[in-house]
Amino acid sequence: MGFRIEAGLADEILRELKKSYQIYAPKRFPGQGRFAETDLIRYDEVSALSEIVFDEKSDYPAKEVITPIQQAIFYFTEEEYRASRGKSKPILLFARPCDINAQRVQAKIYAGNGGYEDLYYTRMRERVKFVLMECPGGDDTCFCASMGTNRTDDYGMAVRPDGAGGLLAEVRDEELLPYFSQAPAADFTPAFVTENETAVTPPEIPDKETLLKLKAHPVWQEFNGRCISCGACTLACSTCTCFTTRDVVYGDNPEVGERRRVSASCQVEGFSDMAGGHSFRPTAGDRMRYKILHKFHDYKARFGDMHMCVGCGRCTSRCPAYISVTATVAKVNAAVAEIRGALGQ
Amino acid sequence: MNHDINIKKLRLNCFRQSKEDGKFMLQMRVPGGFVEAKYLSMIRHISETWGDGNFHFGTRQTFDICGIPYENIPAVNAYLKDYIEEVDEQLCQVNMDQVAGVPAEWDRRGGYPTIGARNISACIGDYHCICGNINTFALARRLEKLIFPSHYHIKINISGCPNDCNKAHLCDFGIIGCAKIDYHPERCIGCGLCAKMCEHGATRVLSLNEKNGKIDKDPCCCVGCGECVKACPAGAWTRNPKQFYKVILGGRTGRQTPRTGKMFLNWATEDVIAGVLGNWQKFSAWVMDYKPEYLHGGHLIDRAGYKKFKEIILEGVELNPECLVAEDIFWHETEYRSNFNVKPLSAHHTAGPQPEGTHAH
Ligand code: SF4
Ligand code: SF4
Ligand code: SF4
Ligand code: SF4
Numbered sequence: 293m294g295f296r297i298e299a300g301l302a303d304e305i306l307r308e309l310k311k312s313y314q315i316y317a318p319k320r321f322p323g324q325g326r327f328a329e330t331d332l333i334r335y336d337e338v339s340a341l342s343e344i345v346f347d348e349k350s351d352y353p354a355k356e357v358i359t360p361i362q363q364a365i366f367y368f369t370e371e372e373y374r375a376s377r378g379k380s381k382p383i384l385l386f387a388r389p390c391d392i393n394a395q396r397v398q399a400k401i402y403a404g405n406g407g408y409e410d411l412y413y414t415r416m417r418e419r420v421k422f423v424l425m426e427c428p429g430g431d432d433t434c435f436c437a438s439m440g441t442n443r444t445d446d447y448g449m450a451v452r453p454d455g456a457g458g459l460l461a462e463v464r465d466e467e468l469l470p471y472f473s474q475a476p477a478a479d480f481t482p483a484f485v486t487e488n489e490t491a492v493t494p495p496e497i498p499d500k501e502t503l504l505k506l507k508a509h510p511v512w513q514e515f516n517g518r519c520i521s522c523g524a525c526t527l528a529c530s531t532c533t534c535f536t537t538r539d540v541v542y543g544d545n546p547e548v549g550e551r552r553r554v555s556a557s558c559q560v561e562g563f564s565d566m567a568g569g570h571s572f573r574p575t576a577g578d579r580m581r582y583k584i585l586h587k588f589h590d591y592k593a594r595f596g597d598m599h600m601c602v603g604c605g606r607c608t609s610r611c612p613a614y615i616s617v618t619a620t621v622a623k624v625n626a627a628v629a630e631i632r633g634a635l636g637q
Numbered sequence: 638m639n640h641d642i643n644i645k646k647l648r649l650n651c652f653r654q655s656k657e658d659g660k661f662m663l664q665m666r667v668p669g670g671f672v673e674a675k676y677l678s679m680i681r682h683i684s685e686t687w688g689d690g691n692f693h694f695g696t697r698q699t700f701d702i703c704g705i706p707y708e709n710i711p712a713v714n715a716y717l718k719d720y721i722e723e724v725d726e727q728l729c730q731v732n733m734d735q736v737a738g739v740p741a742e743w744d745r746r747g748g749y750p751t752i753g754a755r756n757i758s759a760c761i762g763d764y765h766c767i768c769g770n771i772n773t774f775a776l777a778r779r780l781e782k783l784i785f786p787s788h789y790h791i792k793i794n795i796s797g798c799p800n801d802c803n804k805a806h807l808c809d810f811g812i813i814g815c816a817k818i819d820y821h822p823e824r825c826i827g828c829g830l831c832a833k834m835c836e837h838g839a840t841r842v843l844s845l846n847e848k849n850g851k852i853d854k855d856p857c858c859c860v861g862c863g864e865c866v867k868a869c870p871a872g873a874w875t876r877n878p879k880q881f882y883k884v885i886l887g888g889r890t891g892r893q894t895p896r897t898g899k900m901f902l903n904w905a906t907e908d909v910i911a912g913v914l915g916n917w918q919k920f921s922a923w924v925m926d927y928k929p930e931y932l933h934g935g936h937l938i939d940r941a942g943y944k945k946f947k948e949i950i951l952e953g954v955e956l957n958p959e960c961l962v963a964e965d966i967f968w969h970e971t972e973y974r975s976n977f978n979v980k981p982l983s984a985h986h987t988a989g990p991q992p993e994g995t996h997a998h
Pocket of ligand 2: 520611
């Protein structure tokens with residue numbers, strides 16, 4: 293059902309919803325950007341419609357709500373331990389189509405990966421209903437249309453700001469409908485972006501020989517001099533899932549504490565180090581190769597349905613070294629064409 | 638050539654004597670070293686019409702136009718009217734009809750009324766620079782009206798961050814934009830990059846705590862540069878939106894006792910800086926017994942002594958709770974001549990009101 297919701301009523305509805313839901317949305321943190329007097333937009337709990345940033349893409353992705361940078365997974369006391377309980381209140385998560393589609397990827401990795409289901413992911417994911425934020429068109433780093441992630445129907449409701457502080461909404465979820473009884477009906481279904489300023493063609497790698505040659509290709513060496521291995525791209529990524537676990541003891545008693553899950557980054561030096569000091573990917577170029585191929589080849593080769601990258605472009609926006617993921621894929625495509633030409637393909 | 642020129646009067650008017658007979662160099666104020674590019678056509682016009690066709694970037698970020706014959710000065714001054722009105726009166730809201738707070742009608746076609754308070758110089762700051770913590774020229778514009786026009790000398794340098802590209806350490810009153818940094822441990826992935834950057838480029842106050850994978854900070858000596866904010870991939874360090882400043886006092890170059898300035902205030906707000914500079918005229922007037930001399934601010938502090946300076950300069954200033962003030966300052970001067978300060982008592986300088994009929998010296 294479609295509704296027109298005036299500014300005042302929208303906040304009233306939000307207040308009512310907050311009694312039963314935690315509401316997360318992209319929020320502006322003034323002055324907290326990387327540079328002075330710039331803002332940061334990231335997910336946080338909101339209580340008023342005006343707090344929600346609709347017109348700009350958030351710097352950090354919606355995944356932070358479902359797979360937080362840090363979470364306790366269990367607590368221990370001497371030899372006893374118990375899993376963290378997590379909260380039970382359901383969550384309304386405001387997100388654009390790229391962020392919603394990213395959860396198809398995260399779900400595959402956490403809960404569809406070789407029959408193992410990750411309790412912490414699943415219990416959080418089950419609490420979430422998406423509120424689709426109609427995407428006003430993204431920016432020049434976006435390429436969702438190329439990745440097929442510009443559309444979604446995984447949402448309990450969809451919204452578009454009406455320009456006067458209120459909303460147009462489509463409410464599909466039966467449990468949400470009663471909250472809108474005061475709002476006049478209106479015709480509204482969300483529109484989706486069909487084309488971005490930037491387009492990407494994921495590389496066609498037809499066989500193992502091409503893949504091996506691509507891995508050894510000099511295209512990756514450029515990044516040894518450019519990438520500073522900070523990991524900002526993976527923290528900003530809508531789909532990156534890597535984490536590490538860490539035991540933290542409380543105070544001075546080593547027998548009491550917790551085990552935590554903390555996000556990690558394949559771009560940071562030392563990430564792939566093995567005991568004994570062997571490193572699989574010692575250079576920035578090696579790590580870039582790993583990331584790009586994972587996002588635009590390996591994941592799909594394994595799971596089949598889609599690429600891991602959802603084209604949100606946040607890695608490009610956040611990279612302090614101006615490394616563009618779309619330009620990188622174009623360079624990889626040129627390398628593949630060169631390799632295939634040499635192989636007579 | 639046979640000239641009869643009052644060069645002191647011309648100097649007060651911002652025209653500097655030249656080694657070339659009868660020629661002068663104009664120094665135009667550019668508060669914060671930042672104006673619209675359109676003014677370059679004025680520089681060009683002055684230089685090509687009345688000067689020698691060149692100009693120099695003054696070391697204090699003035700537009701310096703050299704080779705102006707004495708006879709041309711009235712025409713140049715008349716032409717300067719628009720520039721001074723637009724830049725000083727309008728942009729900086731300077732009251733031109735006063736000198737050091739004493740009403741004095743400004744001759745609009747007579748050029749600059751005083752040279753004492755030097756042009757406030759600044760690095761580009763956060764208008765452009767990825768390191769900058771503050772908008773330096775916005776601050777320069779706010780401070781300009783507190784110190785100009787005045788015959789009392791002060792050199793103010795503003796730097797946007799503790800890298801101090803604009804040498805706050807080498808002027809009377811150096812201002813450095815600093816950020817208080819907030820830590821959000823729940824966002825920290827324990828990569829240690831911030832600690833590396835702090836060690837590499839700042840004061841080595843951060844370390845990765847191997848026990849909990851979070852960062853420990855020794856809050857004593859953070860310089861407030863913001864390198865950790867820039868480095869963090871996770872947004873775990875953010876600048877506190879409140880802006881802060883350090884004031885580095887009493888630095889100078891010169892033929893007698895050059896020295897690096899020392900920290901006077903740390904974590905002061907802009908209002909505190911403005912309050913302190915609001916007392917500058919009063920302090921200078923008191924030291925020189927209300928008779929301005931060609932003497933830079935740092936020397937006035939020497940004459941009064943730091944403690945007296947502190948007393949007068951902080952009068953009525955409400956310090957923000959974070960603000961720290963130097964209890965004492967021990968400068969270290971280059972003594973070109975050893976025991977420079979040891980001389981007959983009669984040759985000592987004085988400070989403050991002097992008995993009738995004598996001069997402060
Ligand atoms: S790889 Fe880049 S564009 Fe793709 S999902 Fe991650 S952050 Fe978005
Ligand atoms: S690609 Fe950019 S954001 Fe990613 S690790 Fe390298 S420098 Fe950092
Ligand atoms: S702001 Fe402080 S903690 Fe951060 S890098 Fe600079 S000195 Fe180190
Ligand atoms: S750079 Fe950021 S994420 Fe890395 S250790 Fe420092 S605060 Fe933590």
